[in-house]
Amino acid sequence: MKLLEVQNLKVSFRSRKEELNAIDDISFSINKGETVALIGESGSGKSVTSLSVLGLLPKNGRVVGGHIFYENKDLLRLGKKELGKIRGKQISMIFQDASISLNPSMKIGKQITQGLAYHRIIARKELKREALRLLAKVGFHKPKEVFNQYPGQLSGGMKQRVLITMAISCNPQLIIADEPTTALDVTTQKQILDLMNDYKQSTNTSILLITHDFGLVAEYADRVMVMFGGKIVEAADVFTLFKKPIHPYTKGLMNSIPKIEEPRNHLQTIKDAVIEETAYEGRIFAPETFSADEKVYHSPSTLIEVEPGHHVRFFNESSEVLIR
């Protein structure tokens, strides 16, 4: 059953009179209880996609087309009030950098109960007890202590746990995790993701896992979408994609999986990688879908289902090639 369905989403940013397309015609869906990964290098549009879902785009960004259906409601056409009811309670977010995603001068206890308080899920005097329960649930041994602490007194991993606590506080159906562990060391990263995974399995929650790390995708996701330049270039279930990646960009990304032992640097872009194949089974890949080079041909491209559930973006031969 489809929980979230994004159809032909287009988002653009206005910067100095210029209109810039950040998301170009993206479609995907997430089923109940499923973890879907959105992977792509920095700047490919992952965060913009996730912010669009909850209507949290920065002021200079706007959705220029498409639909985002959640339980048969188009989130893009909901009023402020209705959207407010969905945020946190139905769909919640975990942000990338916990050190800036928590208010440094508000106590942890107060921050994690904000959602419960707005949505009036439980009585005000129950808030503290619920907060302590949640903190214990995400693995804090001394919830009472943490309740009264400020974010600055916690380590990075602990702060990320606090963010998770906030995100699960209202029992959402869908959690959008935008690179929830990028700022953490490998061991802590695993603990955090295991925590999310356990939560997901015990509650049948769906997760949209945004990452640029194929290693995490293999371990935690059911399906994967590979994104580049605001477009999805390949999408399939995890097994298919790992066994038989087709698009050159996907292959490049896979080869750049960082080794566990190596220090984790922000994912290197793959523009230096040599693209050997230019076609698959007679279909040509559109150059713009794997090269960030300004001078490449800009050619209309479409997603084509090469086998059931496996979509790849190819050059659309029925259209003209545009030269930028």
Add this chain to the structure above:
Amino acid sequence: MRLAIWKQPQFLIGSFILLSMIILSFMSPLFFDPPQEVKYLYEDGKLVDVAPFSPSQVPPFGTDKFGRNLLTLLINGAKYTLLIAIVIAVFRVFLSGLFAIVYHHYNVKLRPLLEDLVESTIFVPTSILAYLLLAPLAVKQAQEGIGFFEIVVIQCIILIFIGVPPLISIFSKDMGRITRKEHIVSTLSLGAKHRYVYIKHVLPEMGSRFLLVIAQQIIQVLILLAHLGVLLIFLGGVKTILDGDLLSTHEVFVSLTGEWSGLIGNNFQEIVHSPHVILVPLGFFSLTIFSMNLIINGMQNTMKKIERGAGS
């Protein structure tokens, strides 16, 4: 802020100096007689000197050109000077804070226009702007006579409003910066209403900003007052008296409140012969600004500590 600020020695020392000046000033009528005008100094029945007298003749700071003891005058004037500066600074920040909230919240379309307007006024020196607005008032007072209280209020209102536009622009930029912060987006993603976010997240963060800017504005106002004093604009207006010997009288403006800038203005002609009449009031201005700077540093240190996350 709250508790941590009281652990900042700079903040404590600055506040101590300021508070003692104000308290002394209010209590001064108990210790000192009202300053006497002693214009001529006789020795053995012979006239040896006329006011202003130097600090060695009348310790510790000498007298002004009317022969009034400078120390007494300065302590007496401290309450007006400091309180008026504080009142003007507080109102400037309060009003611009309010405007900034409204401005930041509502008029998205008008904003670029307003921003240009504000930017263009920032480069006009405030003292010139203030002089242009206050001078006609002084003329009117001289011609028609305006009540003392009335004129103080009008002057303050003018001084408040000329400081507001640049502050609105600063505050609304601050708010823009805060509302783009990740933790605000994170709070919104939980379903918080914009009003809640303003009250619980944006305003508390602005709160410490407001206090800091009040302190900075106090300094700005003091400097502005000193400039206006030189230009013979005194808070509370002036009375015109005749000065000089019986044969060659001329009109002199005297500050009614005795606040410090008035002293500077009254005595400015003496700067070459008796620099102390200007330097001493300027010294008091400097001491005040120094203590305000200590206070500001203390506040900034505390804020930095909180940013770094030590809590309070």
